Amino acid sequence: xxxxxATKCDVRxxxxxxxxxxxxxxxxxxxMTDDMREKLSGIGQKFTFRSDENSTEMSIVAARxxxxxxxxxxxxxxxxxxxxxxxxxxxxxxxxxxxxxALGLENAECLNVAQGCxxxxxxxxLADQYLATNEGRGDVLVVTACxxxxxxxxxxxxxxxxxxxxxxxxxxxxxxAGLRVAAYGEKNxxxxxxxxxxxxxxxxxxxxxxxxxxxxxxxxxADDRAQMDYVVGEQSRCGGLxxxxxxxxxxxxxxxxxxxxxxxxxxxxxxxxxxxxxxxxKVRSDFRYAHMGGVDVMFFLDQYLKDNPPQHDARYxxxxxxxxxxxxxxxxxxxxxxxxxxx
Numbered sequence: 288x289x290x291x292x293a294t295k296c297d298v299r300x301x302x303x304x305x306x307x308x309x310x311x312x313x314x315x316x317x318x319m320t321d322d323m324r325e326k327l328s329g330i331g332q333k334f335t336f337r338s339d340e341n342s343t344e345m346s347i348v349a350a351r352x353x354x355x356x357x358x359x360x361x362x363x364x365x366x367x368x369x370x371x372x373x374x375x376x377x378x379x380x381x382x383x384x385x386x387x388x389a390l391g392l393e394n395a396e397c398l399n400v401a402q403g404c405x406x407x408x409x410x411x412x413l414a415d416q417y418l419a420t421n422e423g424r425g426d427v428l429v430v431t432a433c434x435x436x437x438x439x440x441x442x443x444x445x446x447x448x449x450x451x452x453x454x455x456x457x458x459x460x461x462x463x464a465g466l467r468v469a470a471y472g473e474k475n476x477x478x479x480x481x482x483x484x485x486x487x488x489x490x491x492x493x494x495x496x497x498x499x500x501x502x503x504x505x506x507x508x509a510d511d512r513a514q515m516d517y518v519v520g521e522q523s524r525c526g527g528l529x530x531x532x533x534x535x536x537x538x539x540x541x542x543x544x545x546x547x548x549x550x551x552x553x554x555x556x557x558x559x560x561x562x563x564x565x566x567x568x569k570v571r572s573d574f575r576y577a578h579m580g581g582v583d584v585m586f587f588l589d590q591y592l593k594d595n596p597p598q599h600d601a602r603y604x605x606x607x608x609x610x611x612x613x614x615x616x617x618x619x620x621x622x623x624x625x626x627x628x629x630x
Contacts (some may be wrong), residue, residue: 293472293535297416298458301426304352305586306345306453308338313560314448317441330447331553332416335577341376341432345453348390350430353455354390356365361391365425366417368398370406372433372580373504386430390474394425403547405473407431408617411458412471418460430455433580434437438504442577443488447552452579454586464623467571470535474616526562532604532618542602545571545591549583549607583607
């Protein structure tokens with residue numbers, strides 16, 4: 288696979304907050320096929336979340352939490368970037384605009400990133416670029432949400448289980464201790480990038496659509512060989528991304544404190560890290576959670592940091608796939624003394 292260079296960043300997280308709706312729902316209580324029930328033990332997932340709110344409403348809740356946690360006023364935000372994991376609530380709307388109105392962020396411009404699970408991480412790269420060229424304009428609010436329960440039958444597309452959730456972060460370039468984004472990188476598929484899909488896209492005329500079928504997420508490879516090629520390529524993309532992010536600061540395995548992967552199956556870790564077997568001992572993801580789209584890896588990092596207060600210069604990699612199209616990730620660094628409850 289051709290080598291790509293990570294984009295270096297220097298932006299600090301003022302806050303990072305989440306919206307996991309309601310109480311956890313045991314996956315054992317959900318209707319599923321015998322095949323999926325047999326897969327559960329290997330996947331490692333134990334519970335999921337289901338929201339009565341749509342993805343934009345969940346985004347607003349998470350955004351409000353992040354703004355309050357950062358101690359920010361509405362006028363302090365110069366840009367809102369929304370990055371929905373799957374579809375949006377009504378297909379065409381821009382969640383950032385709904386967030387702007389709901390929170391009274393009248394100073395903020397709006398941007399929407401449609402990049403699947405990677406979108407939340409890619410948006411932090413865009414936040415860094417915005418802040419570098421717009422000094423004094425305000426900080427950036429980045430928000431993602433995943434509403435899987437209305438797009439999948441019993442919260443699964445057949446490989447693992449999904450959950451409804453949202454996350455939001457406020458990013459700044461002002462000095463201070465905390466967690467900083469040091470680099471963003473991605474590795475892209477060269478074929479079958481559209482295998483995970485909604486069948487009702489503009490590739491088909493509306494008259495041929497049957498909503499009961501066409502509004503459901505599916506994974507549709509041309510044949511078994513194409514699916515096998517994707518599986519093999521996923522290991523290469525995952526491994527290549529780790530190398531790219533480490534190279535951004537000339538690091539090696541010993542310099543990394545933790546690696547956070549998404550909850551797409553504990554049984555997939557040996558394959559994904561086939562080129563980096565020693566990194567398996569660095570994985571700190573909680574695979575009991577159903578996959579929360581773009582929320583997973585930053586949620587797992589936040590939980591890890593609460594249980595393992597970071598030391599100065601500690602480094603972390605968070606990485607996730609976007610459908611069958613790519614893997615994207617961040618290299619993060621902790622700067623400064625530990626402060627309770629602080630990123």
